[in-house]
Amino acid sequence: MNKVVTRFPPSPTGYFHLGSARTxxxxxxxxxxxxxxxxxRFEDTDRARSKKEYENDILAxxxxxxxxxxxxEPLRQSERLPAYRAYLHALIKRGAAYEAEExxxxxxxxxxxxxxxxxxxxxxLIRGEVIFDTTELKDFIIAxxxxxxLYHLAVVADDxxxxxxxxxxxxxxxxxxxRQILILEALGFKRPLYAHIPLILAPDKTKLSKRHGAASVNxxxxxxxxxxxxxxxxxxxxxxxxxxxxxxxxxxxxxxFDISAVHKSAAVFDIEKLKWLNREYIRETSDERILExxxxxxxxxxQSIIAKLVPFIRERINxxxxxxxxxxxxxxxxxxxxxxxxxxxxxGKRSDAATAREHLAxxxxxxxxxxxxxxxxxxxxxAVWEYAEDKGRGAVLxxxxxxxxxxxxxxxxxxxSAVIGREAxxxxxxxxxxxxxDI
RNA sequence: GGCCCUAUCGUCUAACGGUUAGGACGGCUUUCUUUCAAGAAGCAAAUCGGGGUUCGACUCCCCGUAGGGUCACCA
Numbered sequence: 001m002n003k004v005v006t007r008f009p010p011s012p013t014g015y016f017h018l019g020s021a022r023t024x025x026x027x028x029x030x031x032x033x034x035x036x037x038x039x040x041r042f043e044d045t046d047r048a049r050s051k052k053e054y055e056n057d058i059l060a061x062x063x064x065x066x067x068x069x070x071x072x073e074p075l076r077q078s079e080r081l082p083a084y085r086a087y088l089h090a091l092i093k094r095g096a097a098y099e100a101e102e103x104x105x106x107x108x109x110x111x112x113x114x115x116x117x118x119x120x121x122x123x124x125l126i127r128g129e130v131i132f133d134t135t136e137l138k139d140f141i142i143a144x145x146x147x148x149x150l151y152h153l154a155v156v157a158d159d160x161x162x163x164x165x166x167x168x169x170x171x172x173x174x175x176x177x178x179r180q181i182l183i184l185e186a187l188g189f190k191r192p193l194y195a196h197i198p199l200i201l202a203p204d205k206t207k208l209s210k211r212h213g214a215a216s217v218n219x220x221x222x223x224x225x226x227x228x229x230x231x232x233x234x235x236x237x238x239x240x241x242x243x244x245x246x247x248x249x250x251x252x253x254x255x256x257f258d259i260s261a262v263h264k265s266a267a268v269f270d271i272e273k274l275k276w277l278n279r280e281y282i283r284e285t286s287d288e289r290i291l292e293x294x295x296x297x298x299x300x301x302x303q304s305i306i307a308k309l310v311p312f313i314r315e316r317i318n319x320x321x322x323x324x325x326x327x328x329x330x331x332x333x334x335x336x337x338x339x340x341x342x343x344x345x346x347x348g349k350r351s352d353a354a355t356a357r358e359h360l361a362x363x364x365x366x367x368x369x370x371x372x373x374x375x376x377x378x379x380x381x382x383a384v385w386e387y388a389e390d391k392g393r394g395a396v397l398x399x400x401x402x403x404x405x406x407x408x409x410x411x412x413x414x415x416x417s418a419v420i421g422r423e424a425x426x427x428x429x430x431x432x433x434x435x436x437x438d439i
Numbered sequence: 440g441g442c443c444c445u446a447u448c449g450u451c452u453a454a455c456g457g458u459u460a461g462g463a464c465g466g467c468u469u470u471c472u473u474u475c476a477a478g479a480a481g482c483a484a485a486u487c488g489g490g491g492u493u494c495g496a497c498u499c500c501c502c503g504u505a506g507g508g509u510c511a512c513c514a
Contacts, residue, residue, distance in 0.1 A: 009514090010514090011513075011514045013513075013514070043514060044514095045513090045514080046513055046514065048513095049513070049514090102512070108512095110512055127444070127445095130443070130444080131443090132442075132443075133442080136441070136442070136510080137510090140511095141511085141512055143512085144512045145512090148512085150511090150512070150513085150514090151513070151514050152514095154514095155514090170508090171443095171444070171445090171507085171508060171509095172507095172508055172509070173508095173509095173514090174443065174444070174508075174509080175442075175443060175444095175508075175509045175510075176509085176514090178443095196444085198444090198445080198507090199507075199508075201506095201507080203449095203450080205506065205507075206506095206507080207507080207508085233451095236451070236452085236463095237451070238451090240451090240452060240453075244452095244453075244462080246451095246462090246463060246464090263445095263452085264444075264445060264446095265444090265445050265446065265506095265507090266444095266445075266506085266507060266508090267450090267451065267452090268449095268450060268451075269450095269451095270449095270450050270451060270464070270465085272450080272464060272465055273450075273451065273463080273464045273465080274464095275464090276463090276464055276465085277464090312476085314477095315476060315477045315478095316475090316476055316477080331475095348473070348474085349473090350473075388473085392473090393472085393473055394472095394473045394474090395473085396473080397473040397474090398473045398474070399473090400473085401473060401474070402473090402474085405474095407474085407475090408474065408475080409474055409475035409476085410474070410475065410476095411474095411475075411476075412472085412473080412474085412475090413473080
């Protein structure tokens with residue numbers, strides 16, 4: 001087999017979309033699997049809607065997802081006008097296209113393709129034989145003028161000139177294929193192989209778009225998803241690797257990818273499964289990485305305290321921005337400063353104010369015996385466990401935990417105590433006792 | 440509407456003529472547990488409908504139905 005060449009040709013008329021990202025990913029995986037390469041080019045023949053800003057967004061997204069590519073030379077279709085003009089001339093010269101006066105609006109002369117009105121059939125790598133009767137296409141327009149080509153002409157020219165062997169694109173392009181085959185055959189080009197991948201749908205089963213919430217790659221980046229998780233998830237949408245694995249590394253995806261195994265039907269984007277996958281990746285990340293994200297997001301207070309929060313954060317978040325949410329909801333504040341206690345909540349369900357106060361007093365004594373250096377959670381637990389077992393764990397430990405956190409939900413009291421240290425622990429227990437005395 | 444594509448649990452999917460239709464996410468239950476989270480165990484949940492072909496259809500064929508895509512001087 002000749003060298004595989006694929007391409008990813010977005011038009012920079014919008015932000016880098018999830019659907020585009022998956023198309024890019026499949027082109028990349030296919031090329032990488034076969035030791036080939038993927039070209040990137042920008043289809044900016046619609047000059048009015050194309051923006052540099054969007055180009056940059058696409059480039060940044062590709063880099064973030066670690067989808068590598070070769071830049072076409074030149075990168076933009078707007079830089080290849082002479083080439084298109086030559087092809088247009090060739091087409092006109094051999095009678096396959098002609099200039100025509102445009103009736104509608106009368107904006108000058110356009111170039112129309114002379115439709116041979118045949119049947120065009122191609123074998124799609126995913127869908128098998130697809131047949132179109134091109135008659136209804138009429139003599140479609142391929143250029144606004146000799147210097148202003150339209151999509152179909154430009155695509156055919158570019159794919160040919162860069163030696164593209166496989167065109168892997170969204171299903172929404174399937175009916176464009178007939179026009180492009182007609183043009184390419186009129187030009188005498190070799191036909192590439194086509195593979196039309198199914199679309200990504202929103203939960204309401206329509207094409208995924210902005211109104212369904214986050215649809216751009218950059219939004220997922222902002223929300224704190226890991227690029228590996230997003231790539232992994234996108235690859236699984238419409239394709240199952242032969243190994244049946246659900247969590248695959250970049251290298252595994254490349255090794256297992258098979259375009260002919262891609263499904264024919266559209267898949268609904270399930271944010272819950274993406275979150276789950278993302279959590280799987282976060283679980284494996286280093287303590288350093290979590291510390292870095294946490295310090296930045298919580299607000300860099302005491303780094304040594306945040307370092308102790310790492311295991312706690314690791315098991316509670318799906319995406320990095322969950323740290324922001326937790327911060328906003330005050331789920332970290334008691335690690336940094338004494339909590340405000342609601343007197344009615346100190347005793348908990350398994351105790352009353354008077355006994356809770358007794359328990360706290362005993363706990364204070366017990367914990368005072370701990371070494372002055374800050375003990376770890378195991379040592380703290382050991383110091384009070386026997387007493388808690390004896391008096392009832394719920395009755396003893398709820399007041400302790402509440403005294404330390406001031407919250408109805410939190411990690412266990414030993415973990416909290418280990419983070420805030422011996423002195424703060426004793427102080428908070430004392431504070432809770434004092435409040436209890438007042439009621 | 441024309442043309443094209445598609446159809447297994449709520450969602451992503453396995454099965455490639457013979458299985459009690461399997462797995463994952465989510466959900467629910469139980470367990471662990473002072474609470475939360477995590478963990479462990481378990482449960483519910485699907486072949487769109489109708490005809491064929493066949494000893495036997497999720498699987499092959501036809502017809503419906505439903506969903507999607509596309510019908511630009513956008514890409």
